[in-house]
Amino acid sequence: MRDAASGRERLSPGQSEHLATVHRSGEHLLTLVNKVLDLSRIEAGRTVVTPSDFDLCELLAGLKEMCALVAANKGLTLRASAQFLGSAEAGSKPGSPVRLSFEVADSGVGIAAEDLAGLFQPFVQSARGQKHGEGSGLGLAITHEFAELLGGAIEVHSTLGVGTTFTFTIVAHEAAREQPLDAGEGRPVVGLAPGQAVWRILVADDDAGSRRLLVQMLKPLGFAVDEAGDGQAAITVWERWHPHLIWMDMRMPNLDGRQATQRIKSAPRGADTKIVALAASSFEEERAEILAEGCDDFLRKPYRAATLLEMIEKHLGVRYIYGEAAEAAPAMDDRARVHALQSLPDEWLARLEEAAIRAEMNRVEQLIEDVSAQSQAIAVDIQALADDFDYRRIIALVQRARRRAHDQGDGERREGRA
Structure with missing residues (x-):
């Protein structure tokens, strides 16, 4: 068509x-x-287990938001709450172990007693799961193993016709923040502070789109940036240019990121270059191995621009110029999104729908940028959905907006003929 x-x-x-x-x-x-x-x-x-600092409240809020969307799509109601003990009340101090307890309960059909014994075994499913062909029988087995790896345990209690409750614990440690939060936190980076070296950064990634994204992010700030499409090309650029930092994708053809890192780090002056591994989520468990092979740090894809810039600051001591923090606009509901989309050209809506169906990330972002001057609010809101890779919702919203605009157009034409 x-x-x-x-x-x-x-x-x-x-x-x-x-x-x-x-x-x-x-x-x-x-x-x-x-x-x-x-x-x-x-x-x-x-x-x-590789310990790292994180904000528990922020993590729980993110999980709640993510699970609420899945629940809503299935017509379910999700309620979440959290209770915390203050450090003084719990008697904990930075570095001391803290036992975290979680409980997940539903009001479903429950699990039969004969199914409970093997529930945490790989590829074992309840009778209901087998009947409906749901799941793979791996999720609970992996959860059980992860809970034990983190020094905890998981239990299940269920009553047929009433529901099921899973309870698990893990052991964490109180994080210590030796320095106060950076004054620029929450404010956008707009450039490099004067009086610094010309910071040279190499982006080594076999995906041209990923390289272009990083280059377009770093160059306007004042960094000198070069590119390499595989590990051997990264070594060649390093020998010629000696960048201060390399963003090194771990999975590349010809010579992968690990081999390239080892060769650079073993060469004279190799220790002067910081190398940060860029790796997909499936490499998360290999973080310790990647760091042991010479990388100075690890950043998991997909990443946030703020996190990437913070890592550059951490390893190079870069000083930034910050702009004013933008006041967060309240998120639109779907009705408001559809109403706002209706006012946009149908040709643009058609292109956005096509790009979202094809999951063409760069094209979706370009289309959003194209319309931002005409409608900043909807551009920001749709960009937030794109950042979460929620293309299904974008498609649904665009289709509703186009149908509504088409129906209104037909109504106006009928009135004109009358």
């Missing part, structure tokens, strides 16, 4: 549905593969 306005081929409704099915199947397959990899690493003793 050809779009009359743009002259481009558009997917028919049937093709869109088939493509969405393929996309969902691919996501399910990727989830299953990652679960099998997680389980195999645990059973082989290759999974290690």
Whole structure:
């Protein structure tokens, strides 16, 4: 089907549905593969716990937001609450162990007593799960192993017709913040403070889009940036240019990031260059190995721009110029989003729908940027959905807006004829 306005081929409704099915199947397959990899690493003793500081309240709030969307899509109600003991009341101090307890309860059909015994075994499902073909029987087995790795345990209590409650504990440690928060926290970086060296940064990644994203982020701030498409090219650029820091993707053709890191670090002057590993989530368990092979730090994809800039500051001592913090606009609800989208050109909506269906991240972001001057509020709001890779919601919103605009147009034409 050809779009009359743009002259481009558009997917028919049937093709869109088939493509969405393929996309969902691919996501399910990727989830299953990652679960099998997680389980195999645990059973082989290759999974290690790498402590890192995090904000528990922020983590729980993020989990609540993410799970609320999934629950709403299934017509379920989600309630979440948290209770904390202050450090003084708990008698803890920075570095001391803290036992965290979590409880997840539902009001579902419950689990039969005969199914409870093997519930945490790999590939074992309850009778209901087998009947409906749901899940893979790996999630609880992995959760059980992770709880034990973190010094805790998991238990389950269930009553048929009433519901099920999972309770688990883990051991964490009170984090210490030796320095106060940076004055620029929460404010956008707009450039490099004067009086510094010309900071040279190399982006080594076989994906051209990922390289371009980093280059477009760093160059306008004042960094000198070069690129490399594989490990051997990264070594060649390093020998010629001696960058201060390399963003090194771990998975590249010809020579991967680990081998390139080892060669650079073993060469004269190699220790002068900081190398930060860029790795997908499936590499998270290999963080310790990656650091042991010479990388100075580890950043998991996808990452936030603020996190990346903080890491540059950490390793190079870069000083930034900050702009004024933008006042956060209240998030739109779906009704407001549809109303705002209706006012935008149908050609733009069609292109956004097509890009979202195809999950073309760079094209979605470019389309949002194109319309930001016309409607900043909806651009910011849709960009937030894109940042969360919530393309399904973007597609649904655009389709509703186009249908509503089309229906209103038909109504106005009928009134004109009358």
